[in-house]
Amino acid sequence: xxxxxxxxxxxxxxxxxxxxxxxxxxxxxxxxxxxxxxxxxxxxxxxxxxxxxxxxxxxxxxxxxxxxxxxxxxxxxxxxxxxxxxxxxxxxxxxxxxxxxxxxxxxxxxxxxxxxxxxxxxxxxxxxxxxxxxxxxxxxxxxxxxx
Numbered sequence: 001x002x003x004x005x006x007x008x009x010x011x012x013x014x015x016x017x018x019x020x021x022x023x024x025x026x027x028x029x030x031x032x033x034x035x036x037x038x039x040x041x042x043x044x045x046x047x048x049x050x051x052x053x054x055x056x057x058x059x060x061x062x063x064x065x066x067x068x069x070x071x072x073x074x075x076x077x078x079x080x081x082x083x084x085x086x087x088x089x090x091x092x093x094x095x096x097x098x099x100x101x102x103x104x105x106x107x108x109x110x111x112x113x114x115x116x117x118x119x120x121x122x123x124x125x126x127x128x129x130x131x132x133x134x135x136x137x138x139x140x141x142x143x144x145x146x147x
Contacts, residue, residue, distance in 0.1 A: 007059040015063060016043050019070050025077040027084040029091050035073060042066070 016039065023035035052058045 004060060006056050007063045011063060012043070012047075012059070015066050015070065019066065019073065022070055022073040022077055025074075025081070027077075027081050029088050031076075031080060 019039045020036060023032060023039060026032040026035065046062050047053050052062075
């Protein structure tokens, strides 16, 4: 009769992926990110200690404790989904619309201040990023102001 099975790198990798997958099932942003980081740090710490990772007994013990942790995570994520709260601001997708001045366009990767495409100074540059003399912009109307 042979001894207990040896835990190999593919076993640990599969367990790590299962833990990460279970962590992503949390509805709460804070819990989800906490468990993702904790799993990563736990496995990094175990694998960084070369002697401990090479010892079959230590690897088996680590695998067993992480399997138990996986079951706890799965149950906790299920309970967390039952009592789901509204999403946080950081979780909502950010819709960027055009317009709104330099701030909105610059944040969307635009070129900054909107310009009049009919103005001759806009089309005078031949190459992208070519410097256009300042004097070409002197006669650009600033727009009408309502009083």
